[in-house]
Amino acid sequence: MSLEMIYGTPSLKTQMPRSVFCPGCHYGTIARILAEVMQELEFDGRAIGLAGVGCSFAGMPLNLDVDFTSCPHGRAPAMATAMKRIHPEAVVFTVQGDGDLGAIGLGCFMNALLRGEKLTTIFLNNANYGTTGGQMAPTTLPGMRTTTSPTGRDPQNSGFPLHAAELAAFMPSVAYAARVTVHTPANFQKAKKAVTAAFQKQIDGTGYGFVEFLSACPPNWGLTPTKCLTFISERMMAEYPLGVFKDVDHLDYSKVP
Amino acid sequence: MARGEVTINTGLCQGCGLCIGFCSRGCLELSPDRLSDMGSPQPILAQPERCNACCVCAWLCPDFAIDVYKHTGVA
Numbered sequence: 001m002s003l004e005m006i007y008g009t010p011s012l013k014t015q016m017p018r019s020v021f022c023p024g025c026h027y028g029t030i031a032r033i034l035a036e037v038m039q040e041l042e043f044d045g046r047a048i049g050l051a052g053v054g055c056s057f058a059g060m061p062l063n064l065d066v067d068f069t070s071c072p073h074g075r076a077p078a079m080a081t082a083m084k085r086i087h088p089e090a091v092v093f094t095v096q097g098d099g100d101l102g103a104i105g106l107g108c109f110m111n112a113l114l115r116g117e118k119l120t121t122i123f124l125n126n127a128n129y130g131t132t133g134g135q136m137a138p139t140t141l142p143g144m145r146t147t148t149s150p151t152g153r154d155p156q157n158s159g160f161p162l163h164a165a166e167l168a169a170f171m172p173s174v175a176y177a178a179r180v181t182v183h184t185p186a187n188f189q190k191a192k193k194a195v196t197a198a199f200q201k202q203i204d205g206t207g208y209g210f211v212e213f214l215s216a217c218p219p220n221w222g223l224t225p226t227k228c229l230t231f232i233s234e235r236m237m238a239e240y241p242l243g244v245f246k247d248v249d250h251l252d253y254s255k256v257p
Numbered sequence: 258m259a260r261g262e263v264t265i266n267t268g269l270c271q272g273c274g275l276c277i278g279f280c281s282r283g284c285l286e287l288s289p290d291r292l293s294d295m296g297s298p299q300p301i302l303a304q305p306e307r308c309n310a311c312c313v314c315a316w317l318c319p320d321f322a323i324d325v326y327k328h329t330g331v332a
């Protein structure tokens with residue numbers, strides 16, 4: 001009888017002495033999905049990643065052994081646009097937090113969609129600014145306590161949560177938009193399929209691919225990693241339904257009005 | 258008889274405990290005797306005979322700490 005290794009560290013995962021993420025943070029699992037998908041679709045040699053400011057700023061470039069750079073806050077879609085237009089053969093993707101994409105970088109993101117860029121965006125929705133100590137983000141749930149909403153987010157003066165996946169799906173240049181989680185094994189596999197599809201739309205030249213992850217942030221949610229899973233299924237998913245909001249194989253690029 | 262086996266990299270594991278809850282066969286347990294260098298207890302394969310190499314713990318380990326092995330051939 002012998003032992004055969006059937007599942008381990010993806011080859012695109014860099015060797016690091018230890019994780020840069022907090023215990024129980026889902027960003028590591030999302031990095032695994034990115035590593036596996038890039039390897040399976042065999043574009044790692046021509047992948048260019050652009051990380052937004054936030055915990056993915058250092059975390060994703062350090063974890064993934066592909067060309068990667070970090071960007072000024074919110075500006076990853078602009079830098080990705082330059083990369084893609086200079087290197088059209090490259091597969092260019094951004095990894096951005098909800099503060100990064102949804103607050104300071106919302107204009108930059110919307111303009112990339114308006115220009116019809118063929119990029120892929122991985123949007124990390126942990127309902128707060130994780131890196132800086134848990135301030136309210138555009139995605140913070142109504143009533144959710146953060147350091148800048150100590151009595152809970154009040155929609156009366158702080159508005160309502162940003163639904164980025166639905167927003168992306170509404171834009172004509174977007175070929176794929178989905179919201180996923182990695183809080184159960186089945187959802188991990190669905191998330192992998194979504195990331196694969198979002199990259200495939202760019203590889204095929206169809207249009208923009210967008211995947212939103214609902215992601216646990218145990219220290220700033222003030223919950224154990226295990227309780228974060230319940231928070232995702234009971235609170236996050238009540239506000240943010242999972243699913244594929246758009247999946248088209250063809251966008252009409254004709255100039256005819 | 259065990260069909261699989263997992264190894265947990267003690268240098269990478271941060272002791273979040275997610276794998277323990279995800280293992281539907283109850284193979285993993287936190288061990289008070291095994292601490293990460295940050296001081297958190299780490300899981301061990303406490304019920305090795307129950308592991309069927311489903312890989313779920315490794316998919317969902319945020320720290321890339323788990324490798325999965327399958328027993329092949331006959332004893």
Ligand SMILES: Cc1ncc(C[n+]2csc(CCOP(=O)(O)OP(=O)(O)O)c2C)c(N)n1
Pocket residue numbers: 052053054055056073096097098099100101124126128129130131132137
């Ligand atoms: C121009 C600028 N303003 C403010 C900051 C401080 N800052 C660093 S990370 C961050 C929030 C990031 O939040 P999010 O995008 O949600 O990422 P997370 O940490 O949650 O992954 C802010 C405001 C900065 N680095 N640059």
Ligand code: SF4
Pocket residue numbers: 020021022024025026027055126130131216217218219220
């Ligand atoms: S602060 Fe939150 S998002 Fe950042 S590494 Fe820690 S758990 Fe992850």
Ligand SMILES: [Mg+2]
Pocket residue numbers: 054097098099124125126127128129130137
């Ligand atoms: Mg965030």
